[in-house]
Amino acid sequence: MDTRQKELDKIEIVMASPDFWKKEQAERSGLGQQRAVFKNQINSWKELNQRAEDAEMLAQLSIEEDDGDTLKEVAKDVTVLEKQIADVERQLLLGDPNDIRNAIISINSGAGGTESQDWVEMLFRMYSRWCEEKAMKMEILDHLPGEEAGIKNITFSVEGSYAFGYLKSEHGIHRMVRISPFDASGRRHTSFASVSVYPELPTDIKIEIDEKDIRIDIFRSSGPGGQHVNKTSSAVRITHFPTGIVVQCQNEKSQHRNRDTAFKILKARIYSLEQEKLEKKKHDLHHNQKEIAWGSQIRSYVFNPYRLVKDHRTGVEIGDVDSVMNGSLDTFMDSYLRSRKPELLIKKAASS
Numbered sequence: 001m002d003t004r005q006k007e008l009d010k011i012e013i014v015m016a017s018p019d020f021w022k023k024e025q026a027e028r029s030g031l032g033q034q035r036a037v038f039k040n041q042i043n044s045w046k047e048l049n050q051r052a053e054d055a056e057m058l059a060q061l062s063i064e065e066d067d068g069d070t071l072k073e074v075a076k077d078v079t080v081l082e083k084q085i086a087d088v089e090r091q092l093l094l095g096d097p098n099d100i101r102n103a104i105i106s107i108n109s110g111a112g113g114t115e116s117q118d119w120v121e122m123l124f125r126m127y128s129r130w131c132e133e134k135a136m137k138m139e140i141l142d143h144l145p146g147e148e149a150g151i152k153n154i155t156f157s158v159e160g161s162y163a164f165g166y167l168k169s170e171h172g173i174h175r176m177v178r179i180s181p182f183d184a185s186g187r188r189h190t191s192f193a194s195v196s197v198y199p200e201l202p203t204d205i206k207i208e209i210d211e212k213d214i215r216i217d218i219f220r221s222s223g224p225g226g227q228h229v230n231k232t233s234s235a236v237r238i239t240h241f242p243t244g245i246v247v248q249c250q251n252e253k254s255q256h257r258n259r260d261t262a263f264k265i266l267k268a269r270i271y272s273l274e275q276e277k278l279e280k281k282k283h284d285l286h287h288n289q290k291e292i293a294w295g296s297q298i299r300s301y302v303f304n305p306y307r308l309v310k311d312h313r314t315g316v317e318i319g320d321v322d323s324v325m326n327g328s329l330d331t332f333m334d335s336y337l338r339s340r341k342p343e344l345l346i347k348k349a350a351s352s
Contacts, residue, residue: 004092008038030097037100041091048085055081090330091162093337098275099165102200104141104268108153110173110192115183117150119176119191122325124154127170129327136160141261142249149182155249155265157200164199169336170329171197172298179304188304192297198268207267215239216259221250236262245269299332301325314339 011031055077062071107123109116131138137159144152173194180189217237235250236258249262302308307321314335
C-alpha cells in the first residue's frame with residue numbers, strides 16, 4: 001500500500017500545479033479518476049487493517065475470559081475480513097489504466113451446432129453469477145438465440161469497479177468436454193466458444209470513424225426458427241473495412257438505439273485493437289497471438305470422463321466444476337493477474 005500512497009502523492013502534486021489545467025481534458029480526467037481510485041484503496045486498506053486489529057484484541061479477550069460465543073462471532077468476522085482483504089490485494093495487481101473501466105463482453109459459439117450454442121449459454125450464466133456475487137450490473141447489448149437451444153452469440157456490458165481488470169482474464173477460447181444431452185447415442189463431445197473482453201470507453205476518449213470506412217446494414221431482428229421479433233427492420237450491422245471488425249445489435253426494438261449500441265461496441269473494439277498493437281510492439285500484454293486463436297484454448301472445462309477445470313496459461317486446476325460454473329472464478333483471475341505482475345513492473349519502470 002506504500003506504493004499506492006507514493007503514486008497518489010505524485011498525482012496530487014501534478015493536480016496542484018498551475019499547469020494542470022493546461023493539460024488535455026482526457027489527461028485531466030484520467031488523473032482525477034486515478035486519484036479517486038488510489039484514495040479509495042488506501043482508505044479501504046486502513047479500515048480493514050483497523051478492523052483486523054480490533055478483531056485480534058477481541059479474540060484475545062475472549063480467550064482470556066473463556067467466552068466461546070464471542071470467539072465464534074470473531075471467527076465469522078475474520079472470515080469476512082480475509083475475503084475483503086483478498087479483494088483489495090487483487091486490486092493492487094490491476095495496474096493498467098483500462099482496468100478500472102466497465103467491460104464489454106462477447107461470447108460466440110464455435111463449430112458444433114446446438115452443443116456449442118448450449119456452451120455459450122452456460123458461459124453466459126457463469127459470468128452472470130460472478131457479476132451477481134460482485135454486485136456488478138449487467139446489460140445485454142445483443143443476443144442471438146440458437147435455433148434449437150442455447151445462444152449463438154451474445155454481447156453484454158458489465159458495470160462496476162475494475163470490471164475490465166478482472167474480466168480481461170477471460171479473453172480467449174473456452175473448451176468444454178462432456179456427454180452431450182443432445183446426442184441420442186450418449187457420445188462425448190468437445191465444444192468451443194470464444195470470449196472477447198473489451199474496456200468500455202469513457203466519454204472523454206474519442207474514436208473517430210470515417211463514414212467511408214464503414215457499411216451499415218439494416219435488417220429484421222430474428223429469433224429461433226427464423227421467426228421475426230419485429231415486423232420492422234430494426235437490427236443494425238456495422239462493418240469496419242480497415243480492421244475487418246463486424247458488429248451487430250438487434251436487442252432493442254428501436255433501430256436508433258441498436259445503431260448507437262453497435263457504434264459503442266465498434267469503438268470499444270477498435271480502441272482495444274489499437275491498444276493490443278501498441279502492447280505487441282513493447283512485447284507486453286499479448287506475447288503470443290496463438291493465445292486468442294481459435295482452438296488455442298485458455299481454459300478447459302471437463303465434465304466427463306472426469307470433472308476438472310484447468311487454466312492452460314497458469315496451470316491452475318479446480319475439481320469443483322459446479323462451483324466454477326456458478327461463478328467462482330476468483331482463483332483463476334488471481335492466478336492470471338499474479339502471472340502478469342512482472343510485466344506490469346517492467347511497464348511501470350519503463351514509463352517512469
